[in-house]
Amino acid sequence: MGLLTLLRKLKRSDKEARLLILGLDNSGKTSCLRKLADEDISQTTPTQGFNIKTVMSSGFKLNVWDIGGQKAIRPYWQNYFESTDGLVYVIDSSDQKRLQETSVELNQLLEEEKLSGVPIMVLANKQDLLNALSAKQIAEELGLHSIRDRTWQIQACSAKTGEGLQQGMEWLVNTLG
Amino acid sequence: MLSFIRNLFSSKNEKKETPVTVMFIGLDNAGKTTMLSTIQGETDTNTTPTIGFDKKRVVHGKYNITYFDLGGSKGFRGIWDRYYGSIHGAIFVVDSADENRLEEAKQALFESVRHPKFTGKSLLILANKQDKKESIPAHEIAQKLELDKLKSLVHRYNILPCSAIQAQNKPQDPQIKKGVTWLSESIDEQFESLNKRIEKDMRDEAEQAKLEREEKRRIVAERKAKEEELAKAEEEKKLKEQSAAQSPE
Ligand SMILES: Nc1nc2c(ncn2[C@@H]2O[C@H](COP(=O)(O)OP(=O)(O)OP(=O)(O)O)[C@@H](O)[C@H]2O)c(=O)[nH]1
Ligand SMILES: [Mg+2]
Numbered sequence: 001m002g003l004l005t006l007l008r009k010l011k012r013s014d015k016e017a018r019l020l021i022l023g024l025d026n027s028g029k030t031s032c033l034r035k036l037a038d039e040d041i042s043q044t045t046p047t048q049g050f051n052i053k054t055v056m057s058s059g060f061k062l063n064v065w066d067i068g069g070q071k072a073i074r075p076y077w078q079n080y081f082e083s084t085d086g087l088v089y090v091i092d093s094s095d096q097k098r099l100q101e102t103s104v105e106l107n108q109l110l111e112e113e114k115l116s117g118v119p120i121m122v123l124a125n126k127q128d129l130l131n132a133l134s135a136k137q138i139a140e141e142l143g144l145h146s147i148r149d150r151t152w153q154i155q156a157c158s159a160k161t162g163e164g165l166q167q168g169m170e171w172l173v174n175t176l177g
Numbered sequence: 178m179l180s181f182i183r184n185l186f187s188s189k190n191e192k193k194e195t196p197v198t199v200m201f202i203g204l205d206n207a208g209k210t211t212m213l214s215t216i217q218g219e220t221d222t223n224t225t226p227t228i229g230f231d232k233k234r235v236v237h238g239k240y241n242i243t244y245f246d247l248g249g250s251k252g253f254r255g256i257w258d259r260y261y262g263s264i265h266g267a268i269f270v271v272d273s274a275d276e277n278r279l280e281e282a283k284q285a286l287f288e289s290v291r292h293p294k295f296t297g298k299s300l301l302i303l304a305n306k307q308d309k310k311e312s313i314p315a316h317e318i319a320q321k322l323e324l325d326k327l328k329s330l331v332h333r334y335n336i337l338p339c340s341a342i343q344a345q346n347k348p349q350d351p352q353i354k355k356g357v358t359w360l361s362e363s364i365d366e367q368f369e370s371l372n373k374r375i376e377k378d379m380r381d382e383a384e385q386a387k388l389e390r391e392e393k394r395r396i397v398a399e400r401k402a403k404e405e406e407l408a409k410a411e412e413e414k415k416l417k418e419q420s421a422a423q424s425p426e
Contacts, residue, residue: 140255152230175231
């Protein structure tokens with residue numbers, strides 16, 4: 001179900017939305033996407049290029065682009081910015097050491113002209129791990145409060161258990177209208 | 178020609194509107210997001226709990242109001258104060274049908290108005306969900322929230338009963354518009370001094386945010402340099418070992 005149920009809620013007239021999933025390597029982008037599509041997540045390997053998932057239902061189409069997060073790949077992110085309707089930014093909430101790095105990457109994305117005004121769903125992933133920071137702590141660390149030029153939302157989630165993923169996407173779909 | 182005249186008028190009108198920023202506060206499930214969609218004239222008021230930030234601009238008479246909508250859940254309220262510096266006034270939404278949470282609402286309300294960046298601004302309280310059978314009338318809500326204690330803390334306050342959600346085909350609850358009018362006029366009374374205050378607070382905040390961002394960038398760059406250095410040293414060590422192994426004894 002997952003993505004399909006959400007799709008039915010899309011009300012926009014062009015009936016097509018393009019989502020981009022970004023975040024550092026190992027943050028869980030591909031796992032989140034697979035879990036949403038009800039696929040097995042035990043076998044994900046680092047994404048070298050990108051994965052595209054297109055979901056169609058009763059005339060609606062959701063294109064989700066999942067792009068690898070390794071440092072060497074990050075410069076290529078910008079090739080995918082064009083006509084993005086919504087951005088999903090995935091954080092490994094258990095990796096405190098890399099919060100600053102992911103924050104710097106996010107700040108760069110926020111300055112991208114092609115992504116200006118694009119709503120952001122921040123997924124505070126890996127909440128099943130004991131040392132995961134809460135969504136509020138992540139919001140503080142990332143300084144999300146200084147984002148004033150667009151709507152944003154943060155959702156605690158776990159690609160492993162599926163917790164929170166549906167709510168996160170539901171907000172995004174609601175926001176895209 | 179006609180369109181030229183129209184443009185002339187509309188641009189003139191735009192300039193005439195006074196830009197005002199107002200923030201919604203209140204516990205989760207109070208109806209803030211629903212209220213904002215209603216104010217925007219939307220009839221579909223399906224919401225999901227907010228754990229983030231949204232911004233909508235709505236023209237109200239001679240005011241161009243930017244509304245901030247933030248989540249009210251317990252874990253998220255701590256972020257509200259980051260926005261106080263930018264606002265002219267606030268709307269506190271309370272669920273009038275949820276008696277059990279009025280104490281919690283009172284705590285949250287007073288924590289907000291006591292914040293140095295909030296104190297002295299105007300506050301509208303909307304006693305929402307009056308359509309519900311079990312809802313408590315506004316004057317009782319006012320007592321339970323001890324609103325009389327607000328006098329020394331805000332420029333002006335006012336409480337109105339209302340419903341963000343109306344039965345189908347019924348027009349928007351007029352109390353909401355009335356409240357917004359009251360709030361904008363009350364903001365107007367101290368507009369000049371408020372603007373100066375906001376300008377200063379926002380400048381400080383922007384400066385602070387910039388410093389924080391630069392600091393992060395510096396730390397990340399430093400770490401990267403260190404990692405690269407380590408990798409290089411490792412590489413050199415390996416090369417040396419190799420050449421040592423290859424060189425004749
Ligand atoms: N009956 C009734 N229900 C309302 C009214 N206003 C809001 N609701 C319902 O209350 C619930 C919460 O509304 P939201 O607008 O999402 O609440 P919120 O204050 O934004 O909550 P957070 O985003 O979690 O802080 C929803 O189910 C709304 O439909 C109202 O006037 N009457
Ligand atoms: Mg809300």
